[in-house]
Amino acid sequence: MEKTKIVVDKEFTLAEIDKRLYGSFIEHLGRAVYEGIYQPGHASADEDGFRKDTLELVKELNVPVVRYPGGNYVSNFYWEDSVGPVRKPRLDLAWRTLEPNDFGLGEFAKWAKKADTEIMMALNLGTRGVTDALNLLEYCNLDADSYYADMRRSHGRKEPYDIKLWCLGNEMDGPWQVGHKTAEEYGRLAAETAKAMKFMDPSIELISCGSSTGTMDTFPMWEETTLTEDYDYVDYISLHSYYGNSANDTEDFFASADDMDSFINTVTCACDFVKAKKRSKKTMKLSFDEWNVWFHQIASDEDDMAKKPWRKAPHLLEDHYDYEDAIMDGLLLITLINHSDRVRMACLAQLVNVIAPIMTETDGKAWRQTIFYPFMQASCYGRGTALHVVSHGGTHSTSKHENVTDIKSAAVWNKEKDEVTIFAVNRHIKEAVTFEADMRSFEGYRVIEYTAIEGNDMLAVNDADNERVKPCEKTDWKMDGGIFSTVMKPASWNVIRFGK
Numbered sequence: 001m002e003k004t005k006i007v008v009d010k011e012f013t014l015a016e017i018d019k020r021l022y023g024s025f026i027e028h029l030g031r032a033v034y035e036g037i038y039q040p041g042h043a044s045a046d047e048d049g050f051r052k053d054t055l056e057l058v059k060e061l062n063v064p065v066v067r068y069p070g071g072n073y074v075s076n077f078y079w080e081d082s083v084g085p086v087r088k089p090r091l092d093l094a095w096r097t098l099e100p101n102d103f104g105l106g107e108f109a110k111w112a113k114k115a116d117t118e119i120m121m122a123l124n125l126g127t128r129g130v131t132d133a134l135n136l137l138e139y140c141n142l143d144a145d146s147y148y149a150d151m152r153r154s155h156g157r158k159e160p161y162d163i164k165l166w167c168l169g170n171e172m173d174g175p176w177q178v179g180h181k182t183a184e185e186y187g188r189l190a191a192e193t194a195k196a197m198k199f200m201d202p203s204i205e206l207i208s209c210g211s212s213t214g215t216m217d218t219f220p221m222w223e224e225t226t227l228t229e230d231y232d233y234v235d236y237i238s239l240h241s242y243y244g245n246s247a248n249d250t251e252d253f254f255a256s257a258d259d260m261d262s263f264i265n266t267v268t269c270a271c272d273f274v275k276a277k278k279r280s281k282k283t284m285k286l287s288f289d290e291w292n293v294w295f296h297q298i299a300s301d302e303d304d305m306a307k308k309p310w311r312k313a314p315h316l317l318e319d320h321y322d323y324e325d326a327i328m329d330g331l332l333l334i335t336l337i338n339h340s341d342r343v344r345m346a347c348l349a350q351l352v353n354v355i356a357p358i359m360t361e362t363d364g365k366a367w368r369q370t371i372f373y374p375f376m377q378a379s380c381y382g383r384g385t386a387l388h389v390v391s392h393g394g395t396h397s398t399s400k401h402e403n404v405t406d407i408k409s410a411a412v413w414n415k416e417k418d419e420v421t422i423f424a425v426n427r428h429i430k431e432a433v434t435f436e437a438d439m440r441s442f443e444g445y446r447v448i449e450y451t452a453i454e455g456n457d458m459l460a461v462n463d464a465d466n467e468r469v470k471p472c473e474k475t476d477w478k479m480d481g482g483i484f485s486t487v488m489k490p491a492s493w494n495v496i497r498f499g500k
Contacts (some may be wrong), residue, residue: 070106
């Protein structure tokens with residue numbers, strides 16, 4: 001049996017984790033909004049039409065920020081259609097559906113308050129530009145006797161929404177995007193939009209569009225070119241990446257989590273190159289505002305959109321996640337924690353029904369997908385100081401990856417609660433691994449909880465009636481002289497909490 005040993009020491013600090021690392025995403029796509037978070041007339045709907053069963057699960061996930069309203073949808077979004085007493089239905093060119101705009105900015109702001117979350121607002125820089133960005137910012141954030149601030153008040157909202165996070169478009173490097181730009185075009189537009197917006201409200205934070213994936217032909221030149229234009233005016237650059245197992249190769253699927261490390265490292269290098277070129281004192285932060293497993297429904301969804309366009313809230317991107325997807329999302333969460341010195345925000349895409357941890361039945365209840373639990377545990381116990389984990393152990397190779405560590409792990413120290421949490425995944429799909437953690441730096445700490453997701457069926461799924469994949473308490477561990485030891489089963493997600 002292979003063995004992995006890690007050292008967790010309070011002196012090996014990496015960064016204070018921004019709670020927004022555990023954000024999510026709601027796009028006007030499929031049933032994310034309609035039948036997801038908003039369904040007047042449903043048995044669980046409150047006075048505003050919000051599904052209370054969905055809200056309860058969102059609160060369980062402890063989501064601090066939600067990106068809205070897109071996504072690809074935002075690149076032809078006319079925000080004025082979604083506010084006030086008269087709403088204008090529009091064709092959504094990104095997903096070939098009909099958007100009635102029954103649910104808009106005001107409704108989302110009200111929902112976000114009930115969900116105890118912050119808004120990350122995305123701007124349309126596809127078919128619109130600087131003027132419309134300023135109009136929306138004025139509507140949302142200004143307390144002045146001005147046209148759009150007065151419009152907000154006339155819509156029943158006296159106080160500003162005070163939205164602090166703004167995405168300067170979405171995936172503008174992608175040819176699939178409505179209003180796709182070259183790097184030079186986008187860099188200039190983002191710079192001028194950001195500059196003008198900060199003239200109006202200096203308190204906001206702005207996110208420049210990075211590459212849609214690390215496999216784009218323009219990556220990483222896109223980052224270098226766009227940041228050369230807007231580096232001085234923006235606070236973050238975005239990263240997007242999705243992972244899948246269409247080849248039915250589970251071991252390589254788990255190994256591909258290391259591709260996220262490479263993506264982050266390359267973007268970081270591009271940012272630091274521009275910093276050096278500009279002789280800037282500012283270090284660019286990263287916002288990984290789209291990430292998840294996504295591959296189950298892609299082919300059927302593309303066929304469905306082609307054959308039956310312009311429907312309201314069709315079933316799209318409703319991946320039914322299985323056991324191995326939960327393990328993979330755990331690996332990606334570990335990666336984000338281990339890069340939290342530069343990745344300050346991230347958004348699991350998405351939150352409800354659309355490639356999501358939460359699913360809803362039209363006439364039934366909301367329920368937890370398999371990926372719900374790793375995200376929930378990371379969000380709840382991954383707050384505090386990320387620690388550098390010193391690891392010694394075995395490695396293996398897969399069909400497309402070499403030197404894959406058997407155990408991928410991260411550790412977070414919550415000083416306020418006097419707790420340390422280790423997140424670890426055994427990436428072997430057939431072999432158990434002896435795991436040892438040297439915790440002697442944290443004198444007096446003991447194990448207060450050890451849970452794991454373990455199983456033999458990689459294709460096991462949850463549904464509205466059965467949670468076949470969820471964490472269970474582990475008792476087969478030892479703690480002797482500050483050394484923790486256990487045996488981690490193949491393809492397992494492990495969360496070990498220590499405290500005084």
